[in-house]
Amino acid sequence: MEPIDDLVGRLGRWSAGRGPLFLLLATRLRQLIDDGVLPPGALLPPDRRLAGALAVGRTTVVAAYDTLRQEGRVVRRQGSGTRVAPAVPTPGPRVAETSNPLFLHLLDAPDDVILLSCAAPLGPPPELTRAYATMTLPADDLGYHPAGLGALRTAIAGRYRSQGVATVPEQILVTTGAQQALSLLTRLLVAPGDGVLLEAPTYPGALDLFREASAGLLPVAVGPDGLDVDAALRLMERHRPVLAYVVSCYQNPTGAVLPPLKGRRLVERAAALGVPLVDDEVLADLTLPGGDGPAPSPLAAYEGGSGEGGVIGVGSLSKVVWGGLRVGWIRGPQPLIARLARLKAVHDLGSDVPAQLAAVRLLAGFAPVQAARTRALRTGHDHLRAELGRLLPSWTCPPAAGGQTLWVRLPYGDGVSFAQVALRHGVAVLPGRTMDALGGSGPYLRLHFLLGPEALTEAVRRLARAWEEYEPQPAAPHAVAPGAVPAIVV
Template sequence: MHAGRLAELLGRWSSGSEALYLKLAARLEALIERGEIPADGRLPTERALAAELAVSRNTAVAAYDVLRDHGVVERRRGSGTFVRRPPRPGRGVIAEFNPMFLHLLDPVPDLIDLTCAAPPQPACLPEVVAEAALGDFGIGYHPSGLPALRQAIAGFYAAQGLPTDPGQIVVTSGAQQAISLLTQLFLRPGDAVVVEELTYPGALDAFRGSGARVLGVPLTAEGVSVPGLAEVVAGAKLVYLVPAFQNPTGSVLPSHAARRVVALCESHGVPLVDDQVLADLTLDGPRPAPLARHGGGVISVGSLSKLIWGGVRIGWVRADPRTAADLARLKAVADLGTDVVAQAVGVALFARLDRLRTERQCELRERRDQVVRDLRSALPSWEFRTPPGGQTLWIRLPGVDSRRFAQFALRYGVALLEGTSLAAHESSSEHIRVPFTLPREALSEAVRRLRRAWENYPGANGGELALSGAAAAGDGDGHATFPAERDDEPAGRDSPVPPGREHLR
């Protein structure tokens, strides 16, 4: 197994006060027990793993020694270290998931989590829940969605100059389910799906989980490259884009480019999905128009999760009536319909949408401006631009592997989402995504912790990766170097692919 892939599986192994080698050994043993590291699988060399995790080689050696003492692994002369113990019976290998979701599955006390960008519970929640409880929902099964909510969503699009019939709307349990249902409808194993080279990780997980081939198109300062899209669209079964406050770069696709994108997809008969989840989070200037304004075949995905609150789990798809009917059938098989009380809450939230949207935009604007000031003052070498909307900054760490820095930052109490988690083809290894959704005090503390981590990170100033100071606590090796991956280490799935060139494989 390649060291980079193992680092992804390890997740937040280094949080806590126990010695690093013991924490590393415990997490490795848990992965082996679950079958996520296969029996008889070869582990990375100690040097390779140490380099990937930004620890001393002594830490990796000591962790492997613990595993050997427990009978979990064995060293084979001239071949390396291999897993001996099979996974516990009755368990399959757990499917891959993105590091973005780790905070939900593996919460850590006193950790400032910058991996997920989401708003807090709204103050009006008790009021809207009480209002929702007064409804009459019949037998409660509404695969396409509660009629009142579909009507409210149709009105939401009509207000944007996009006349919509409620029959074009399918309500889903968040935008993630909307993307999953679209994946089921349009993609089969081996089919090509086109995305921006950097995009929403949940979409990448859905597409890869279906067995589809993900084709990444390069991004410009204004969003997806139209010439790049033209190179790959002909052979695709689906195109998925985030043109409004693009996740993670924050770019906005201009109207002239949007028209060309829609025309390209229509001319090749390829369904185009416009993820509009972030479109209402405009902080400077007008709201970007939906792509469906430029063509009737565009499929729009929306959600209340980023604008209001993710706990309600209300998303939707706007599509032509035939596609909407097909999605409703898939939705019925999946769960017979989104929770009807949550949908009633959604109706009450739409009735307050203008006020809630204004409040959310003001809050995000203040927090964005604060974190931009703090970062430019505390970490002047970090490179980023101020986005006109959305809820995150896309930051380049010059000359630094962001995955290794993210491992290091955990020891200072900050969890980061490194760039390759959002990349179609292992690009953006120097980038991190930082949200400005937390309370202002938490954002200030996060910047302080990141500054301390950066000041102590061995490679931050282009120097040799050498562990020292507080970051070495528990290692027992204050100045051990972290060599790069060995040339003879197999690359596996983590081999980098040039952006936008997947179609040449």
């Protein structure tokens, strides 16, 4: 049986909604089961014990358990207690499609909707255009490089060495963007039911991958200083997850930065426990000018020695250069990279060669490209915060030190229900709850600041009109709707 304190913590604000308490409790337990946080066969606390821990009547817990029993999610037997029902394999792919409106907008974005949900630069920089215009393709090459072009692996390894991380080209796998990097790692390392530690909230593209793999999610709350390292280490010691996924620098979506001392402690304890630590570094190059100084080193810098430890770095050029340049990478121990290269070969035989050649050129003169991008981000960041302060002064909107997004808190209500109203007014926003496996972040929105000043002003005007319509409504329930599927977004 999972310790009752752990279960109560995972239930979170389960009662913060409208309707009978037993239905709210059943809703939250249903999500924990469907997300794999409560795996098949897990023994749930007895009725009276859980009722006492939650300060509710025993009949509330009994009714919630019975609701889940009727749905086939739990099994209740006299003398053996209440258990999560065994997983029933189904034929075909686990996820055939998504019905999430945001993902559909990415597939076919309406012309009249401003997307403040998809955080990606609009259009390539001139350096990328020149790189393609002056490119010479190899004349005596098959074009299949499952691990990536040697020149690009060498360039990426050099970037890590410049950050104090000992790296050789054989520790680099070139991928078709960071999303493929995470997908390959998930496919290789995670089997159905395996525990995966992750932040709450977190990058929703990773959350989707872990759910699609039927992983048992072990979410840990994120605060102003990033991941709650103490809580993460307790979960690691108790559950020994097959991997831990963190965004240590400019955390997506909160923008938090994990302090170096906490990062070092996380790396050292994860290594001692044998838990691979995936550090998503995609946003680490986006330090806003005029802030608190350069971004901290990647977590791999705390391994020391040869850099062949348990930290796995994931990077990409999509945020500094352009989302259409599908070049990402994984940095890790050589045996892992070799296994990943074989897996990648099965899927695509290697990433696009012209894109990799362009990436080599860009990395050779990366500083001006990066500087231009971060200057534009600073302008957008300041303009969006100013417009939100002018037109929506009741919203809480702290500044960001880096990255591309603001983590905005509504004064009341729920981000999911407000996002529906906002969409009717022609602006798409990303609700916090879609990124939070703990079921929290209900009052939050993630808004990017990558558009020009005029577009950002118009977006905030639309949000203000939506808020005028939404404001008289009572706060929506904080319980997560059953069956909700977060979108794959960037």
